[in-house]
Amino acid sequence: MPVGYLTIDDAPTRYTKKKLDYLISKKISAILFCPGELIKKKMNIVVYTIKKGFIIGNHSYNHPYFSKISIKDAKWQIEETDKLIEEAYKKAKAKRKVKLFRFPFGDKGNGDFEEVKPKNKHAREIQKILKKLGYKNIDINLLKPLKHNKKDRDVIWTFDCLEYELPIDKVFKRIDDSPRLKAKEAIILIHDFSTPKVFRQIIEKLISKGIKFKLPKFR
Numbered sequence: 300m301p302v303g304y305l306t307i308d309d310a311p312t313r314y315t316k317k318k319l320d321y322l323i324s325k326k327i328s329a330i331l332f333c334p335g336e337l338i339k340k341k342m343n344i345v346v347y348t349i350k351k352g353f354i355i356g357n358h359s360y361n362h363p364y365f366s367k368i369s370i371k372d373a374k375w376q377i378e379e380t381d382k383l384i385e386e387a388y389k390k391a392k393a394k395r396k397v398k399l400f401r402f403p404f405g406d407k408g409n410g411d412f413e414e415v416k417p418k419n420k421h422a423r424e425i426q427k428i429l430k431k432l433g434y435k436n437i438d439i440n441l442l443k444p445l446k447h448n449k450k451d452r453d454v455i456w457t458f459d460c461l462e463y464e465l466p467i468d469k470v471f472k473r474i475d476d477s478p479r480l481k482a483k484e485a486i487i488l489i490h491d492f493s494t495p496k497v498f499r500q501i502i503e504k505l506i507s508k509g510i511k512f513k514l515p516k517f518r
């Protein structure tokens with residue numbers, strides 16, 4: 300039975316609460332990767348999310364391509380959002396058990412995207428910043444076939460629902476066909492700007508494929 304780790308990017312939005320309440324009704328947990336500027340705007344939703352037992356991850360401050368910004372800016376993007384997440388956990392009176400980061404657009408700083416090792420100095424420097432701040436990765440033996448360094452301190456995805464650019468029937472077809480979802484484990488990405496209706500349809504489809512949603516282990 301495939302296990303799915305659900306990750307929701309670009310949260311929170313005006314849809315977040317509805318989606319969380321749906322997930323709670325299905326006993327599904329998730330990691331929400333939030334840009335700092337959205338946390339600032341909707342701090343109360345972030346606090347609600349934490350109180351309901353979901354994990355808040357760092358998704359930079361305002362969603363830049365990390366290959367296009369300086370190391371100084373990258374550090375600021377990560378740290379500024381880290382502080383806002385700390386503040387949210389304090390407000391929720393909850394312990395922040397793990398620090399997780401996801402690069403906007405999957406750009407680790409190399410100038411190419413998704414599942415690529417940090418192969419240049421710029422990208423390696425950014426990994427050092429994450430490591431120093433105590434960021435962790437999902438325990439990702441499952442990612443062996445992918446070009447991803449297990450030592451990296453950012454969380455990639457193995458299946459992007461692409462619900463933001465495809466009609467729902469095409470999304471369903473990809474879910475039916477993808478070998479990534481037939482693997483033992485999958486890190487599934489969906490975006491928070493998608494409507495609650497589309498979100499629910501996709502989760503139901505994934506459940507119908509036998510995917511069991513869990514929270515991953517971290518390393």
Ligand SMILES: [Zn+2]
Pocket residue numbers: 308309358362402403404
């Ligand atoms: Zn994003």
